[in-house]
Amino acid sequence: MADDFYLRYYVGHKGKFGHEFLEFEFNKDGRLRYANNSNYKNDEIITREVYVGQSVIQELKRIVEDSEILKEDDNNWPAPDRVGRQELEVIQGGQHISFTCTKLGSVLQVQNSKDPDGLRIFYYLVQDIKCFVFSLISAHFKIQPIQK
Amino acid sequence: MADDEMAHDERDERMDAGDMKRKGRGHRDATEWADRYGGARFKELDPNAKPGPTASVEGWVVFITGINEEAQEEDIHEAFAEFGEVKNIYMNLDRQTGFVKGYALVEYKNHKEAQTAINEMNGKELLTQTIQVDWAFKKPQRRR
Numbered sequence: 330m331a332d333d334f335y336l337r338y339y340v341g342h343k344g345k346f347g348h349e350f351l352e353f354e355f356n357k358d359g360r361l362r363y364a365n366n367s368n369y370k371n372d373e374i375i376t377r378e379v380y381v382g383q384s385v386i387q388e389l390k391r392i393v394e395d396s397e398i399l400k401e402d403d404n405n406w407p408a409p410d411r412v413g414r415q416e417l418e419v420i421q422g423g424q425h426i427s428f429t430c431t432k433l434g435s436v437l438q439v440q441n442s443k444d445p446d447g448l449r450i451f452y453y454l455v456q457d458i459k460c461f462v463f464s465l466i467s468a469h470f471k472i473q474p475i476q477k
Numbered sequence: 478m479a480d481d482e483m484a485h486d487e488r489d490e491r492m493d494a495g496d497m498k499r500k501g502r503g504h505r506d507a508t509e510w511a512d513r514y515g516g517a518r519f520k521e522l523d524p525n526a527k528p529g530p531t532a533s534v535e536g537w538v539v540f541i542t543g544i545n546e547e548a549q550e551e552d553i554h555e556a557f558a559e560f561g562e563v564k565n566i567y568m569n570l571d572r573q574t575g576f577v578k579g580y581a582l583v584e585y586k587n588h589k590e591a592q593t594a595i596n597e598m599n600g601k602e603l604l605t606q607t608i609q610v611d612w613a614f615k616k617p618q619r620r621r
Binding site (some may be wrong): 339381465 | 496497498499500501502503504506507508513514517518519520521522531533534535538540542565567569571572573578579580582584609611612613614615616617
């Protein structure tokens with residue numbers, strides 16, 4: 330159990346273009362699944378899958394561990410709302426976190442929240458792992474992820 | 478069994494594991510994978526690829542870790558161009574500190590160039606730090 334690993338991130342909202350979202354997940358075997366759904370101009374959902382090597386999984390685990398996100402809790406974070414929803418689910422080191430939050434527009438919103446220290450960790454970790462995944466997806470598939 | 482159903486089952490299984498320390502509102506207010514994907518399949522470049530290193534659209538990609546936080550892209554290029562033409566480098570920065578996060582992806586055209594880079598550079602020192610070099614994309618031996 331202690332070496333179990335899983336990571337999933339989702340960000341999305343429901344608006345005039347329907348349900349638009351970005352989501353990716355890694356399992357411990359290295360399977361990376363990536364989805365990007367933008368209905369703008371009738372774009373179709375993009376779904377891709379590739380296996381990454383164990384060194385990629387180890388690096389992702391290091392990034393999560395160094396962030397200390399597993400010590401945080403989402404109790405006092407702004408809840409998902411009409412603006413949008415983020416979900417971060419991680420299984421690592423015998424812990425299973427499943428955090429939710431609204432979309433965060435800026436670091437100012439983080440500073441003015443009820444839990445600026447915890448939310449800041451979430452805010453930067455999410456950016457770091459999005460970069461990580463975008464580089465992997467770009468390098469392998471040569472598609473440009475849509476940044477929302 | 479379709480891929481998306483498989484993913485869903487795995488998730489349910491994880492949720493049932495009782496010896497895990499759980500935290501977060503997402504456990505109480507979970508969203509449904511099936512709602513988002515229905516029958517959509519996740520497309521691999523080559524679903525029939527055998528276990529082992531996987532080719533990318535335009536070449537073969539190696540993954541480097543242990544990179545010095547003050548490294549520049551040119552440092553990586555200089556060290557890795559020795560084994561073949563480097564088609565692309567992806568090296569990200571820590572979004573909070575602005576320093577190099579510690580990993581990079583380097584793309585070669587051929588399998589042989591990438592394999593040589595892995596053989597020659599894994600465990601070597603670069604800017605006073607030992608780096609690890611391996612395939613970025615690799616199918617595991619056992620598929621479940």
